[in-house]
Amino acid sequence: MNKSGINLYIGGLLVGVLLVVALIGMVWTPHDPLAMNFAARLAAPGAAHWLGTDEFGRDQLSRLMQGAATSVKISALTVIFAVVSGTVFGVTSGFLRGWVDRVIMAVNDVLLAFPGLLFALGLLAVIGATEYGIILSLGLIYMSSVVRVVRGTVLGLRTREFVEASAVMGNASLFTMWRHILPNCVAPLTVLATSICGWSILAESSLSFLGLGVAPPAPTWGNMLASSRGFLDQAVWLVVFPGLSISLSLLGINLLGDALRDLLDPRMRKRA
Amino acid sequence: MTKAPLLEIANVTLGVPALHVTIVRNASLHVAPGEVVGIVGESGSGKTMLGRAVIGLSPQPVRLIDGDIRFRGRAFRDMNAEEMRAIRGPGVSMIFQEPMTSLNPSMSVGRQMEEGLALHGGIDAAERRRRILAMLERVGIGDGARMLKAFPHEFSGGMRQRIMIASAMLLRPALLIADEPTTALDAVVQRDIMDMLAELTREYRTAVMLISHDLSMVARYADRIVVMQHGDIVEAGDKEVVLSAPKHDYTRKLLSSLPARAPSRPEIGDDPLISVEKLGVSFVRRGGLFSRDTVKNAVRNVSMDIRPGEVVAVVGGSGSGKTTLARAIAGLTDYQAGTIRFCGLDLSDPKGEARARYRKQCHMVFQDPFSSLDPRMKVGALIAESLRILPQIPKSDHARLVTEALLDVSLDPKLVERYPHQLSGGQRQRVAIARALVRRPSFVIADEAVSALDVTVRAQVLSLLADLQRKYGFACLFITHDFAVVEQIADRVVVMQDGMIVEQGTRDAILDTPQHPYTLKLLSAIPMLEPTETGGLRLKWRHAPETAAVLQS
Numbered sequence: 001m002n003k004s005g006i007n008l009y010i011g012g013l014l015v016g017v018l019l020v021v022a023l024i025g026m027v028w029t030p031h032d033p034l035a036m037n038f039a040a041r042l043a044a045p046g047a048a049h050w051l052g053t054d055e056f057g058r059d060q061l062s063r064l065m066q067g068a069a070t071s072v073k074i075s076a077l078t079v080i081f082a083v084v085s086g087t088v089f090g091v092t093s094g095f096l097r098g099w100v101d102r103v104i105m106a107v108n109d110v111l112l113a114f115p116g117l118l119f120a121l122g123l124l125a126v127i128g129a130t131e132y133g134i135i136l137s138l139g140l141i142y143m144s145s146v147v148r149v150v151r152g153t154v155l156g157l158r159t160r161e162f163v164e165a166s167a168v169m170g171n172a173s174l175f176t177m178w179r180h181i182l183p184n185c186v187a188p189l190t191v192l193a194t195s196i197c198g199w200s201i202l203a204e205s206s207l208s209f210l211g212l213g214v215a216p217p218a219p220t221w222g223n224m225l226a227s228s229r230g231f232l233d234q235a236v237w238l239v240v241f242p243g244l245s246i247s248l249s250l251l252g253i254n255l256l257g258d259a260l261r262d263l264l265d266p267r268m269r270k271r272a
Numbered sequence: 273m274t275k276a277p278l279l280e281i282a283n284v285t286l287g288v289p290a291l292h293v294t295i296v297r298n299a300s301l302h303v304a305p306g307e308v309v310g311i312v313g314e315s316g317s318g319k320t321m322l323g324r325a326v327i328g329l330s331p332q333p334v335r336l337i338d339g340d341i342r343f344r345g346r347a348f349r350d351m352n353a354e355e356m357r358a359i360r361g362p363g364v365s366m367i368f369q370e371p372m373t374s375l376n377p378s379m380s381v382g383r384q385m386e387e388g389l390a391l392h393g394g395i396d397a398a399e400r401r402r403r404i405l406a407m408l409e410r411v412g413i414g415d416g417a418r419m420l421k422a423f424p425h426e427f428s429g430g431m432r433q434r435i436m437i438a439s440a441m442l443l444r445p446a447l448l449i450a451d452e453p454t455t456a457l458d459a460v461v462q463r464d465i466m467d468m469l470a471e472l473t474r475e476y477r478t479a480v481m482l483i484s485h486d487l488s489m490v491a492r493y494a495d496r497i498v499v500m501q502h503g504d505i506v507e508a509g510d511k512e513v514v515l516s517a518p519k520h521d522y523t524r525k526l527l528s529s530l531p532a533r534a535p536s537r538p539e540i541g542d543d544p545l546i547s548v549e550k551l552g553v554s555f556v557r558r559g560g561l562f563s564r565d566t567v568k569n570a571v572r573n574v575s576m577d578i579r580p581g582e583v584v585a586v587v588g589g590s591g592s593g594k595t596t597l598a599r600a601i602a603g604l605t606d607y608q609a610g611t612i613r614f615c616g617l618d619l620s621d622p623k624g625e626a627r628a629r630y631r632k633q634c635h636m637v638f639q640d641p642f643s644s645l646d647p648r649m650k651v652g653a654l655i656a657e658s659l660r661i662l663p664q665i666p667k668s669d670h671a672r673l674v675t676e677a678l679l680d681v682s683l684d685p686k687l688v689e690r691y692p693h694q695l696s697g698g699q700r701q702r703v704a705i706a707r708a709l710v711r712r713p714s715f716v717i718a719d720e721a722v723s724a725l726d727v728t729v730r731a732q733v734l735s736l737l738a739d740l741q742r743k744y745g746f747a748c749l750f751i752t753h754d755f756a757v758v759e760q761i762a763d764r765v766v767v768m769q770d771g772m773i774v775e776q777g778t779r780d781a782i783l784d785t786p787q788h789p790y791t792l793k794l795l796s797a798i799p800m801l802e803p804t805e806t807g808g809l810r811l812k813w814r815h816a817p818e819t820a821a822v823l824q825s
Contacts, residue, residue: 161638162643164636164638166646167603168631168636169658183646184647184648186648
């Protein structure tokens with residue numbers, strides 16, 4: 001099996017598990033993730049609580065499952081927001097050029113120049129630390145890199161002969177953009193989208209860790225990590241499992257992204 | 273042969289063992305000191321890999337599977353990395369095809385040239401500098417002291433190739449491997465550089481392995497010719513013998529692919545289909561805050577007509593404005609002065625009625641079939657797209673027309689399901705031609721449409737294009753730097769230099785009795801192979817270079 005085949009299987013498996021766990025976590029968890037049980041404080045993993053309990057005796061597996069649901073939802077919506085808006089601005093900018101390009105790129109460069117998390121923190125302080133606030137602020141940050149990538153790709157494609165051939169054939173610019181330019185942006189976009197997916201899981205965890213993400217007691221991987229800090233010496237599983245969840249999800253998403261890029265590109269699909 | 277060979281390649285097989293691919297099979301050849309051996313073959317014939325193996329620079333996965341390469345009697349096999357390094361430079365040196373990328377853009381020319389000398393020469397800095405300056409002068413680069421401080425991007429392609437040659441020859445190598453040394457350059461520059469290289473290597477008694485796809489060029493400069501096909505050496509021998517009495521079928525095919533002049537056709541007297549009048553195209557480079565905008569006039573005051581069913585070739589060196597002219601006529605580049613008329617209608621309004629009609633009647637075939645076809649579309653869709661804006665053709669007919677178009681260009685209609693990357697270069701260019709012709713245009717612009725193809729494929733595609741032109745009778749504007757193409761396909765020729773037309777006329781008039789010195793210079797730069805009575809070929813210059821020189825001065 002070749003490299004991208006292995007990537008596809010491992011990545012697909014990890015992301016599949018993440019999605020299944022997130023889906024189940026939305027409707028059912030073994031225990032109530034918010035129910036406290038002081039009799040079972042900091043219980044080690046065992047038959048009653050498979051992954052142990054936290055300082056309030058809440059079941060960690062249930063909390064992780066619900067956290068997965070939150071993470072997946074936030075990162076999926078962030079990716080959609082960033083990719084769609086970024087592609088619209090990027091293609092417009094690269095294809096029309098002129099002053100439209102200059103305005104869009106000036107605004108975009110300002111966004112790009114801001115430290116991402118700082119920008120998100122500022123925005124969240126203004127609009128409030130809700131799920132949608134996080135999606136909007138992370139989406140805006142990542143949009144700027146999508147705009148950059150798409151504009152660059154479009155600029156490169158514009159001068160390619162098949163785009164000129166389309167103009168010679170008498171096709172309208174809008175058709176050329178849709179038929180020839182957008183499909184050729186898919187490969188770089190897929191890679192970027194999967195990276196954004198990973199970054200947003202990480203950023204959401206960081207924001208929650210800093211206390212500006214999804215507000216406790218609702219569990220996310222980030223705030224679980226944050227609250228486990230004080231109990232590192234007594235209950236190491238409180239750090240290990242949320243940490244593992246984040247790392248394995250990121251690994252899966254990145255592997256899947258690589259494999260998808262190869263699959264989506266007809267040039268890579270079949271080498272006779 | 274009395275002398276011991278300098279280089280001996282004995283039964284060499286090169287390949288990628290992991291993929292069970294053989295690149296060169298059982299090749300044997302030898303190079304005597306001071307001898308020029310030409311290796312001719314098409315892309316994929318293994319000629320470049322063989323050349324690289326000789327300097328021990330095979331790409332990562334390629335291995336010497338069998339056989340021996342011996343330099344001055346010692347086998348590469350027995351040498352360690354240290355000894356190999358000692359051979360590279362003073363023993364074997366190499367110049368590459370692409371002078372744009374083979375020089376390091378972030379190093380001054382002087383430092384790059386000095387590297388080799390410092391490594392091998394054991395001479396002090398002052399002496400190194402003296403030798404470099406002498407060598408630069410020798411390869412025709414004046415003002416050496418200033419040039420040493422310059423960076424590669426400040427030089428033209430021809431100058432860079434001169435610098436490459438100079439740095440290779442500084443170490444006075446016993447063997448120089450020249451891999452397509454002038455392919456990226458235009459004909460006049462190509463000739464100057466090859467002459468210089470030939471003279472320099474003769475003076476230094478350097479043997480040359482001249483690798484090229486261009487048989488006439490190799491025939492001009494090599495003592496012996498080796499012909500390769502699909503990794504095999506199919507024929508080798510003295511130049512005269514190979515040219516005049518080729519033994520192998522493939523050599524004969526190569527020789528016969530050199531286009532002969534097609535019979536001239538009666539002049540067409542109709543009203544012009546395309547009429548270009550006093551056309552001017554300029555590009556403005558925006559200056560910075562403190563510098564003025566600079567204007568480059570790519571096309572100046574060009575007037576020409578193309579009549580229905582006529583093939584007009586535009587020739588000229590690189591930078592002559594021929595491509596800009598074609599792009600302006602195709603509507604891809606704006607023009608600032610003059611008019612272009614199609615059937616008497618002015619095309620200046622990009623949204624006008626005339627332009628819309630013209631769009632449906634005109635098509636273009638680009639130089640590079642690798643980039644002129646959208647990599648994400650299948651062949652069928654690519655060709656059908658050309659029919660999209662023709663409302664009179666119902667969608668239900670598209671599939672049938674696509675099949676017909678593929679048959680027209682001698683491709684299997686089953687290819688509609690393929691992507692461009694699954695086709696060979698020749699097949700792709702055929703698809704591009706099918707795409708252009710499926711709408712039965714009255715006018716086709718071909719911008720170097722066969723230059724990127726291998727010699728034998730080029731001949732096939734060119735004769736296909738000529739046949740289709742006769743069959744469908746479209747007018748054609750053919751941009752080319754290759755006079756062989758002109759001979760085979762053109763009715764009339766337009767010669768351009770520095771954005772202006774210096775001469776135009778019927779093909780026979782331009783080729784046989786050129787008037788302008790530039791035309792003469794272009795023609796004389798190209799060696800030509802002429803069929804002999806015995807069925808072989810002999811080398812001939814179209815016009816004696818001396819005449820050109822006299823006319824120039």
